[in-house]
Every structure is written in C-alpha cells, then in structure tokens.
Amino acid sequence: MAEKKLMKGNEALAEAAIRAGCRFFFGYPITPQNELLEYMARHLPEVGGTFLQSESEIGAINMVFGASCAGVRVMTSSSGPGISLKQEGISYLAGSELPAVIVNIMRTGPGLGGIAPTQSDYFQATKGGGHGDYRLLVLAPASVQEMADLTALAFEKADEYRNPVLILGDGVLGQMMEPVILPEQAAQERLEKPWATTGKGNNEKAKLITSLYIKPEEAECFNSRLRAKYSAMEERETRFERYRADDAEVIAIAYGTAARLCMAAVDMVRERGIRAGLIRPITLFPFPVEPLRAAAQAGSSFLTVELSTGQMVEDVRLAIEGRQPVEFYGRTGGMVPEPRVIADRLEELARKKASAQMARSDEGGAA
Incomplete structure (x- = not known):
C-alpha cells in the first residue's frame, strides 16, 4: 500500500509534477505559491532536471515556450498578478499547440491585492486572459490530494491535446497540510513527439512551430481546427x-x-x-x-x-x-x-x- 505523507498543497503539487516527468521549471517568486518554487529548486536537480528562477514572469513563460518546443515536460507557477504578466505567452503556447502546465495559486486582487486566499481569477482562467480564440483545460483541486492527483492528470492531458493546462488553486490549498498519497513515478521513456524541434533527421522535413498565419483563409482554417480540439475537450474531459x-x-x-x-x-x-x-x-x-x-x-x-x-x-x-x-x-x-x-x-x-x-x-x- 502506498504510504501517506503529510505535505503542504504547494509541495504535494511540486512532487507530483516531478513524478509526472516534469524536468524543467521556470518561475518567479510571489506569495502564496513560493513553497512550490522552493520545492522544485531543491528537488528537481536531484532527478536531473533544471530549475531556473527567471528575471520576471514574462521571461518564465517564454522559457516554458522554448522548452515545450523541444518536447520536454515543463511547468511554471505564479499567483494572480504574475499570471497576468504571462498571458501573452500563454496565448502563444495555445496558438502554437504546445503542451505545458501552468499553476495559479490565487491571492486577493485586483492590483497588488494581498496574500490571502481568493477565487477572483476565475474569469482570467476560463475566459482566456490573453488575446485570440483559445481555451485552456482548467483543473480546480479542492484538497491536497487533488493538488497532487490533478497535477499528474494535467501533464497527461497537456500532451494528449497539445495544449496548455491550468491548475487553479488558492492560498488555502497551497498552504494547508493534509495527508496525501503521491502518484506513482511516471515511466521515463521519452514520449513520442514528432512535431518537437529536436533537429532534422534524415529525409525529414524541417520542423516549424508557429502561430502566425498571414492568409485569412489559413488563419480561419487553423482556428476551426483549434475549436474542434476544444469541443473534444468539452465532450471528453468534463469532471465534477x-x-x-x-x-x-x-x-x-x-x-x-x-x-x-x-x-x-x-x-x-x-x-x-x-x-x-x-x-x-x-x-x-x-x-x-x-x-x-x-x-x-x-x-x-x-x-x-x-x-x-x-x-x-x-x-x-x-x-x-x-x-x-x-x-x-x-x-x-x-x-x-x-x-x-x-x-x-x-x-x-x-x-x-x-x-x-x-x-x-x-x-x-x-x-
């Protein structure tokens, strides 16, 4: 039987991400999610991963973009004001069909607000805080156990749909401690991602990841394909x-x-x-x-x-x-x-x- 551990929500989420195969993390400190960064900084290098505290939230999300292009499992986290700064990059991730996991441990707002828990980032999470017709799969845990379980699920679904997945927690869930059974370690075999920009092999076409479509006909076709993907999410991924x-x-x-x-x-x-x-x-x-x-x-x-x-x-x-x-x-x-x-x-x-x-x-x- 798997052993229960007493952990903070932020720490359980971070450990679940490592066990799910996340090997790159880019982020910037902001309360109330700092324990998540601290845990990744301490433990990600132990499994050969890379933790980098970026110069800003904008830098972090663009580092996520680059790592995802290379086909690796990558995550970033922040709180409301930091997620606001990441919105352009999140739109680029969705528009380029790149998988990534983004965590928002909500704090009060608007503006600088405070470090206490809130749920006032719902619109930002579900209505597409950035530009364009895009959607994120948004998971809302209600316990430390779900902070871990839904993180494992987030990485699976991000790869399945080639789309960013957002985990929407809050200061209570991030800071509270509860017993948790952590997910099993994911198999470390490299996932097949033929679209990833890992170099051009023999007899392969050059790989290009972009969200730029100048011709209106091509742009409309691309948006229709994205809409079909989001409709598939609605049919298959609704959880309650x-x-x-x-x-x-x-x-x-x-x-x-x-x-x-x-x-x-x-x-x-x-x-x-x-x-x-x-x-x-x-x-x-x-x-x-x-x-x-x-x-x-x-x-x-x-x-x-x-x-x-x-x-x-x-x-x-x-x-x-x-x-x-x-x-x-x-x-x-x-x-x-x-x-x-x-x-x-x-x-x-x-x-x-x-x-x-x-x-x-x-x-x-x-x-």
Whole structure:
C-alpha cells in the first residue's frame, strides 16, 4: 500500500509534477505559491532536471515556450498578478499547440491585492486572459490530494491535446497540510513527439512551430481546427463531483476551498430536515453544464458560493438557462465564510422555494 505523507498543497503539487516527468521549471517568486518554487529548486536537480528562477514572469513563460518546443515536460507557477504578466505567452503556447502546465495559486486582487486566499481569477482562467480564440483545460483541486492527483492528470492531458493546462488553486490549498498519497513515478521513456524541434533527421522535413498565419483563409482554417480540439475537450474531459445532490431541493455550486465549506454546510442543512446538496466543478473549462441542467429540470434551486464578488455564477446561470433561481453568496479580500453562514443561506433559499411553490398552488386553486 502506498504510504501517506503529510505535505503542504504547494509541495504535494511540486512532487507530483516531478513524478509526472516534469524536468524543467521556470518561475518567479510571489506569495502564496513560493513553497512550490522552493520545492522544485531543491528537488528537481536531484532527478536531473533544471530549475531556473527567471528575471520576471514574462521571461518564465517564454522559457516554458522554448522548452515545450523541444518536447520536454515543463511547468511554471505564479499567483494572480504574475499570471497576468504571462498571458501573452500563454496565448502563444495555445496558438502554437504546445503542451505545458501552468499553476495559479490565487491571492486577493485586483492590483497588488494581498496574500490571502481568493477565487477572483476565475474569469482570467476560463475566459482566456490573453488575446485570440483559445481555451485552456482548467483543473480546480479542492484538497491536497487533488493538488497532487490533478497535477499528474494535467501533464497527461497537456500532451494528449497539445495544449496548455491550468491548475487553479488558492492560498488555502497551497498552504494547508493534509495527508496525501503521491502518484506513482511516471515511466521515463521519452514520449513520442514528432512535431518537437529536436533537429532534422534524415529525409525529414524541417520542423516549424508557429502561430502566425498571414492568409485569412489559413488563419480561419487553423482556428476551426483549434475549436474542434476544444469541443473534444468539452465532450471528453468534463469532471465534477456530486455530494448528497440526488434528491436535493437546494444545491450549492462551488469549487476549490469554497466547495469544502459547502460540504460542511450541506451536512448542517440536512440535519435541519432540508434536502440540500452540492455540485462541485473539478474542470472549470470544460464547465459541467449537463449535471446542473439536469438538476434544474428536476426542480432544484441553486446557491453559487465563491471567494469573489461573483464570476463562476455567470456560467451557472448560463447552464441553468433560467429554469430555476440561481442566487449568489461570496466573500472577498481573503475573508472565508463559516459553513454555518452558507447553511443559513441554503435554508433561506429552501424557504423561498417553498413559498413560491405554495403561491403557485394557491393561484392554481383560485383558478
């Protein structure tokens, strides 16, 4: 049986990356993800890898671009302001169809903000913070175990789709310690990447990696091919968790740290005799539209809970398509709500739902 280790989320993610075959890391310090850099600096050279603290976040993402062109597994990490600086390079990675893993351990904003945890980078992660029609596969862990597991998955999917994958954590998940079973060491055989710029062999055509298409017809064809790839992600890669949601009349929607709080809140509300549940998106792109739509068709009402002023709630409302009410509760600035407060909001939503049903029943009787 695999041994459990007590680790910080940042450290578990870094160790999982090394075990997944990551051998190049480029980054720049920013709280609350510095332990990730420190771990990679200490342990990546032990397996023959290269760690480099770049002169800036812009430098780091362009080093990632170069390493990915050579066909190696490569990662960078930062927090909100640093990810903002990387956006042009992320667009170039997606436009050049280069695999890479990018980690954002979110902190408060906008601007310099603070070092406390938040979830206010959802738009940046899921809507393409850089230029052009591109998407990233976005994974949202909710525990230290998932920080490790989803990192291993991120490297696999980055190579499978030749596309950057973003892991979206937060300051709580990065700093907290939990028992974790680390993924097995990946086989070290070199992955076949015939597109990689590793030199021209005999009878081979020159290899060119580019995102530049001057002719409009070629550019449109290229964007159509990318769109087909993103559609394939939507069909195959949607991941979510349902918690006590099968018979729920009110459902919390939350990811990451907020989802952990909602699980406790759901248990509290169940003890009050109210059928509450949780749907937790694990992939933020692709967003789990179908389970939300099915719950809405079954008559559930929804409370979206985020550590922000409300960003994912827009995708929830789009998924529901007006079938049922969607309310929002959020905290900002690094403030983390107590589960009992979320439980009270779920109970209030249940009362509103019952009142609305009674009013419709009275109208039907009067008619």
